[in-house]
Amino acid sequence: QKEVEQNSGPLSVPEGAIASLNCTYSDRGSQSFFWYRQYSGKSPELIMFIYSNGDKEDGRFTAQLNKASQYVSLLIRDSQPSDSATYLCAVPSRDSNYQLIWGAGTKLIIKP
Amino acid sequence: NAGVTQTPKFQVLKTGQSMTLQCAQDMNHNSMYWYRQDPGMGLRLIYYSASEGTTDKGEVPNGYNVSRLNKREFSLRLESAAPSQTSVYFCASSESAGGLSDEQFFGPGTRLTVL
Numbered sequence: 001q002k003e004v005e006q007n008s009g010p011l012s013v014p015e016g017a018i019a020s021l022n023c024t025y026s027d028r029g030s031q032s033f034f035w036y037r038q039y040s041g042k043s044p045e046l047i048m049f050i051y052s053n054g055d056k057e058d059g060r061f062t063a064q065l066n067k068a069s070q071y072v073s074l075l076i077r078d079s080q081p082s083d084s085a086t087y088l089c090a091v092p093s094r095d096s097n098y099q100l101i102w103g104a105g106t107k108l109i110i111k112p
Numbered sequence: 113n114a115g116v117t118q119t120p121k122f123q124v125l126k127t128g129q130s131m132t133l134q135c136a137q138d139m140n141h142n143s144m145y146w147y148r149q150d151p152g153m154g155l156r157l158i159y160y161s162a163s164e165g166t167t168d169k170g171e172v173p174n175g176y177n178v179s180r181l182n183k184r185e186f187s188l189r190l191e192s193a194a195p196s197q198t199s200v201y202f203c204a205s206s207e208s209a210g211g212l213s214d215e216q217f218f219g220p221g222t223r224l225t226v227l
Binding site for chain 1: 154155156162168170202216
């Protein structure tokens with residue numbers, strides 16, 4: 001089992017709808033979780049991080065963490081075509097907080 | 113502020129050639145990282161430098177060497193390039209490595225092809 005798993009997609013969502021992206025992780029001791037967005041041909045940029053169970057909201061983005069079930073989700077409300085990108089989930093390695101373990105990413109396509 | 117800069121943006125090498133990828137950050141960050149990104153595999157850490165004067169291996173260090181030249185600069189060297197090293201290379205930096213909310217800032221990437 002990979003340490004961090006994401007559905008590769010593509011996930012196609014109509015404009016204005018809610019996009020839901022999921023990430024599961026294998027290390028029960030993981031404490032913090034990061035969501036990065038990567039546009040095609042560009043570098044990743046941080047959208048949100050979360051380390052407490054429950055929801056964290058930032059504008060149209062909501063991160064949801066469920067440590068018991070070992071998954072973290074990213075919801076994008078009122079999806080826009082500009083949200084079309086690959087979304088990467090990352091978790092600090094149990095061996096070193098300096099090392100992030102990355103999922104392969106989910107490609108999201110917002111259809112106008 | 114330029115953030116994290118990388119040179120070159122593109123490079124084509126022949127098998128066995130060597131090259132150095134350069135990275136610099138102007139955010140006064142302590143920690144710097146080198147990743148490679150291959151299709152369907154996500155980002156994989158090659159080497160990192162938690163602070164000036166230190167370097168450590170990441171997940172895939174074989175075939176690479178690094179130098180933390182000073183607090184701003186962190187270079188990645190391929191001594192004898194192989195086709196398996198064809199990839200997109202990203203340099204990143206962060207303020208305080210290891211923190212729960214330690215954000216990594218990425219450079220624009222270097223697209224390397226080894227023939």
